[in-house]
Amino acid sequence: MDHFPTNWGRPRNDGFDAYGTYPIAQRPYNGLGNDVFSEGVQRTQQPIVTGTSVLAIKYKDGVMMSADNLASYGSLARFKDIQRLHPVGNNTIIGAGGDMSDFQYIQALLDNLMVEEFTEGDGDGHALGPGEIHEYLSQVMYARRSKMDPLWNSLIVGGVKDGKRFLSYVDLLGTTYSASTLATGYGSYIAQPLLRKAVEGNEDIITEEEAVKILEQSMKVLFYRDARSLNKYQIAKITSEGVAISESRSVDTQWSFADGIRGYGAQTQ
Amino acid sequence: MFRNTYDSDNTVFSPQGRLHQVEYALEAVKQGSAAVGLRSKTHSILLALKVCYIFCSYVQITLIDCQRSTGELASYQQKMFRIDDHVGIAIAGLTSDARVLSNFMRQQAMSSKMAFNRPVPVNRLVSAIADKAQVNTQEYGRRPYGVGFLVIGQDRSGPHLYEFSPSGNSYEYYAMSIGARSQSAKTYLEKHYESFADCSLEDLIKHGLHALRETLQQDKDLNVNNTSIGIVGAPSVHEKTTNVSFRILEGETIQPFLDTMVPKDAPAAAPAPPASTDEDVQMAE
Numbered sequence: 001m002d003h004f005p006t007n008w009g010r011p012r013n014d015g016f017d018a019y020g021t022y023p024i025a026q027r028p029y030n031g032l033g034n035d036v037f038s039e040g041v042q043r044t045q046q047p048i049v050t051g052t053s054v055l056a057i058k059y060k061d062g063v064m065m066s067a068d069n070l071a072s073y074g075s076l077a078r079f080k081d082i083q084r085l086h087p088v089g090n091n092t093i094i095g096a097g098g099d100m101s102d103f104q105y106i107q108a109l110l111d112n113l114m115v116e117e118f119t120e121g122d123g124d125g126h127a128l129g130p131g132e133i134h135e136y137l138s139q140v141m142y143a144r145r146s147k148m149d150p151l152w153n154s155l156i157v158g159g160v161k162d163g164k165r166f167l168s169y170v171d172l173l174g175t176t177y178s179a180s181t182l183a184t185g186y187g188s189y190i191a192q193p194l195l196r197k198a199v200e201g202n203e204d205i206i207t208e209e210e211a212v213k214i215l216e217q218s219m220k221v222l223f224y225r226d227a228r229s230l231n232k233y234q235i236a237k238i239t240s241e242g243v244a245i246s247e248s249r250s251v252d253t254q255w256s257f258a259d260g261i262r263g264y265g266a267q268t269q
Numbered sequence: 270m271f272r273n274t275y276d277s278d279n280t281v282f283s284p285q286g287r288l289h290q291v292e293y294a295l296e297a298v299k300q301g302s303a304a305v306g307l308r309s310k311t312h313s314i315l316l317a318l319k320v321c322y323i324f325c326s327y328v329q330i331t332l333i334d335c336q337r338s339t340g341e342l343a344s345y346q347q348k349m350f351r352i353d354d355h356v357g358i359a360i361a362g363l364t365s366d367a368r369v370l371s372n373f374m375r376q377q378a379m380s381s382k383m384a385f386n387r388p389v390p391v392n393r394l395v396s397a398i399a400d401k402a403q404v405n406t407q408e409y410g411r412r413p414y415g416v417g418f419l420v421i422g423q424d425r426s427g428p429h430l431y432e433f434s435p436s437g438n439s440y441e442y443y444a445m446s447i448g449a450r451s452q453s454a455k456t457y458l459e460k461h462y463e464s465f466a467d468c469s470l471e472d473l474i475k476h477g478l479h480a481l482r483e484t485l486q487q488d489k490d491l492n493v494n495n496t497s498i499g500i501v502g503a504p505s506v507h508e509k510t511t512n513v514s515f516r517i518l519e520g521e522t523i524q525p526f527l528d529t530m531v532p533k534d535a536p537a538a539a540p541a542p543p544a545s546t547d548e549d550v551q552m553a554e
Contacts, residue, residue, distance in 0.1 A: 125426045126390040135386035 053187025130159025142174025301361030312502030361448030362416030403437025
C-alpha cells in the first residue's frame with residue numbers, strides 16, 4: 001500500500017524508492033532527467049501530427065520543390081499554416097513529410113549545424129552543400145532507426161552547389177535515393193508518374209515558368225485525390241543565385257463533378 | 270642546472286609577460302630534425318631529415334648519423350605520417366605527442382567522411398589541432414605538446430601548406446621549415462619562394478632538397494636513408510604510380526630526385542640550370 005495520497009491514481013515509478021528500502025548508497029536516483037519511464041515513453045511508435053507529400057524536380061536553372069501548408073492530426077486538418085520547406089545555408093532546401101515534431105527537431109539540428117559551420121569556417125570556401133547536408137541527414141536518420149527510435153519523416157534534400165544540381169531522398173529508415181523527380185508519401189503514387197512524364201529527359205530544357213506549372217498541376221491533382229492535403233502550398237526554388245521560398249498560394253479547383261458522385265456533398269438518395 | 274622561478278606551471282606568466290613552459294615546448298620543436306614544406310599551384314610537398322636518437326644519459330638526447338653509429342641498434346625515426354588520402358604531415362619534436370595529434374587528425378578526417386561524405390578541409394583540420402594545443406597552454410595541470418607539424422593537403426581550394434606549433438598558432442605558407450637548423454632552410458626558401466608557384470613537381474622537390482640540405486652539418490649530405498619526401502598532387506615522372514593522393518617516398522625511390530640536386534660545392538646552387546632535358550615546358554620567370 002502506498003501511503004502517500006499524492007501518488008494515488010498515478011503510475012507507480014519503480015525508480016523512486018518511496019519507503020527508503022535501499023541503503024542510501026544503492027538508492028535509485030530519482031532526480032530530474034532520470035525518469036525511468038522516459039526512455040520507453042519517448043520512443044516514437046507512430047507519427048502524430050503529420051505532413052503529407054513533398055514534390056521536387058530538377059529544371060534548367062536548378063531545383064524546385066513544393067509542399068502544402070497542412071499538418072494533420074490523424075484525419076483532422078489541425079494546423080493550416082505550417083511551412084514544410086526549410087532552407088539550410090545558401091544552397092540547400094529540405095522538404096519534409098511525416099511527423100512534424102520530428103521535422104522541427106531536424107530543423108533545430110540543422111540550424112545548430114549551420115551555426116557551428118559559421119563559427120568555425122565562415123567564408124573559408126568549404127560551406128556545406130546539399131550533398132553534405134543529405135549525407136548528414138541520412139546518417140542521423142539511420143542512427144535513430146538503429147536505436148529503435150526513428151525520426152518519422154520522409155525528407156527531400158535539394159540544392160545547387162558549384163553549378164551542379166542535387167536532388168535526393170532520405171526517410172525514417174535511412175533509405176536514400178536520387179532522381180530528377182522525387183515525391184514523398186501519397187505524392188509518390190499520384191504525382192511521381194506525372195512528374196516523370198514531364199521532366200525526365202527535359203531537365204536541361206524546362207524553364208522556371210514551366211517548372212512552376214508542372215508542380216502546380218501535380219499539387220492540384222494531389223489536392224483532388226489526397227484527403228490529407230490542402231489547397232494552400234509553397235514552392236521553393238534553389239538556383240545558383242540562392243534559395244527562395246514563395247508565399248503560400250493556391251490553385252483554382254473545380255468541384256461541380258462532385259455533385260454526381262455518391263459520397264460527396266448532399267445525398268439525394 | 271639552469272633555474273627559473275616562473276617555469277614550473279604553464280598557467281603562470283613571468284614578470285616579463287612570458288609563459289616559459291610554452292617557450293620550452295617551442296624549443297622542443299627546434300630539437301627535432303628538420304622538415305621542409307613547399308607549395309606550388311599544383312602540388313604541396315614535404316621533405317624531412319630522418320635521424321637516429323641515441324639516448325646517451327638520463328636527459329641528454331643526441332642526434333647522430335646512423336651510418337656511423339652502432340648500426341643495427343639504431344634505426345631512423347619516422348618523420349612523416351599519412352592522415353588521409355589528401356592530407357599528410359611532417360613532424361619535428363616529440364614523436365609520441367605527434368602520434369597523439371595525428372591520431373586525432375585521423376579521427377577528424379574519418380568523421381568528416383562519415384558525417385558529410387567529404388574529405389575534411391585542410392584549414393579546419395589544422396585549426397582543430399591548433400585549438401587543441403592552445404587549451405594545453407591555458408589550463409592548469411596540463412603541458413603543451415612538444416611537437417610542431419608541417420601539414421600539407423589538397424582540397425576544394427587547391428594545395429595547401431600549414432605550420433602548426435605547440436603554442437597553438439597555425440599559419441598557411443608558400444614554403445616553411447621547422448626543426449633543428451631550420452633557419453638555414455628558411456633563408457634558402459625566402460630567397461626562392463616567389464618562383465615556387467609555377468614550379469613543376471620535380472623542380473619543387475629539387476628546391477626542397479636544397480633547402481633541407483642547408484640544415485645539415487658540414488660533412489653530411491642527403492641520401493636515400495636519411496631523407497623522406499611527402500607529396501600531394503599529380504605524380505612525378507620518377508614515380509611509378511598514377512596516384513594523386515598523399516604518399517611518402519623513402520629509400521631507393523628518392524634516388525632520381527637526389528640526382529637532380531646541384532652539388533653543394535658548385536657555385537650558385539639556386540636558380541639552377543634546367544634539370545630535366547625531357548621537359549619541354551619550362552616556365553620562364
